[in-house]
Amino acid sequence: MKNGNLQYQFARLSIAEKLIVVNIIIFIVSGLIQALFSTSPNTVMGWFQLPKNFGEFIVQPWSLVTYSFFHSGIGHIFWNMLMLWFASRIFLNLFDAQRFLTVYFLGVIVGGLFFLLSYNIFPALLNTNTALIGASAGVTAVLLFVCSYIPNQDVRVFIVNVKLWHVGVFFVLIDLIQIPYGGNIGGRLAHLGGALIGYIYARQLLNGNDIGAGFSTFIEGFQNIFKPKEKKPKFKKVYKNQAASSTTTRDYDKVARQKRIDAILDKISKSGYESLSKAEKDFLFKAGKED
Template identity: 30%
Template sequence: MISVGMVSDWDDIRPRGSSISASLAIIALCILVSIAMAIDPWAVRGYLSLNPALVESRPWTLVTHIFVHADIGHLFWNMLALLFFGTELERRVGERNFLLVFFASGIFGGIIEMLVATGYMMGASGAIMGVMGALAIIAPEIRVIIFPIPIPLGIPLAIALIAFLDLYYQISLRGADGIGHMAHLAGLLAGLFFGQSFGRRRRYY
């Protein structure tokens, strides 16, 4: 599993009075869904996860699958990344634009993953990759650590490395590892698109 963390402190360039409430609300909701998953996994998986065979009758799962995670490790690493990168993007572009990037990237990632996957899909990884992609455009100076690599990397290089690994594993394993590599890549592309549309270093407040 590849995990990332932000190591730079950008408090001096954040808009005053900026909010991170949407990011924290998403984290809280993901935790609540995981608690429900532990209580009744079949109900949560059936009604909230994304399944290509059922999506026409359950279109809401294009959104709700983002909040469902397979296990505690899946939840922990995604929420840690969202705490780092989601709050940073929300501070920079505002709540509305953050939510646009997050959900559009997650939905687009789910749609593209359905082209190659047949089983249940879940997780916020595609949405988080979109958030990272947007940050790579508007704040390329941010440095991150990709565990277990101990050297801080610029976020553009970090996401390029992650994208390369996703593409490699998608081609070589063809989904056998149970990871939504295409969702990651599609979410990243969506985030890069939004980052370009925001404009580098432009502030929304």
Template identity: 30%
Template structure:
């Protein structure tokens, strides 16, 4: 848990770690209770106390799955060995080995996987919230930029429009003078097009 917690705090706050641990443990415990109700019946109070211990281990799995889901390629050294190991491989080993060597301990597996599932769900919801927040920020800046650009473009268009009209009027006056002196047939094709397109 210590290693997973340290890695988790590289990207998240302490209160997020606390809530993930507590709610992850409760979620794992609930998964165990549901499993008991489906598979078998336990009314022993001592077993219920033991179930809380299972919930605590499920909380650790919630943190481990969360950080693995968030950054699966995060690498670190184990026992000061000069070799980096990615956290996703460590998580896979930690999940698979207990199932292989202690398959009959279904309660532990259900609790661990229940906590792990909550860790995955936590990161999934976190990414959705972050993406929505990011999109909102982008949309705010985009709308502000576009409105400002549109305003500038409108002012600039008026200026360009007036300048173009003056230039066109000057060209038309020159063409009209040429017609009055030499007739319409003396105009070039370009001048005729300019005259016909003038509005």
């Protein structure tokens, strides 16, 4: 397949699918480096994993985000990406890619901070030598967001239907129950941090308060740095009347479309996702794809 075709196929993916692809590529490349150059995992991931010590973290502050792109094994990345795919399908039927990234990376950051603070506050963890890797905090934030935003939505789990809030409670309880018995305590604390911000974000949004607006603007500005600048044509022929008419029509369509989206989201907040008609669900799905 030609490089242009690969770029085209990648561009067609949803924002969550692109994130999954990036995680898989990083996992494969880091594994190959370890295997071919006989290096230890820490040699490759040392500058990207999140250390428990504040002194080390200050030297590599980027690790508060980059730790989420590295995984310890196939099982680790498989379950994280599977849960991200599941949660994102619901999320992107309701909101655009920008809000998805906001919730995901807020989960990553808050989860990382939970890890840092816990290993520097709780006596049982102070002398533990560990570091944090994995996308779990971001994935959990997205999952708990949808579980809190449309809690009564039915989803199919194996052969039974359950409510989304059941799914959210299940995953939070799993982490809470396993913390006392040791084993990946740092990861489970990060999960809880992601779960907390996902829950708070969704409940605040239902009340009309977008707590991630500022962070969303930051992400958008960061993305714009890497976007190629469009070249302006040297000659431009303008038909004034047609252009004005076209602009007015597009603006009207955009306003009408946004009003319909707002009305549907308001209906969800009052009556739940299951109260939507098939036409409304289809409209939300298409709107999410277009965004």
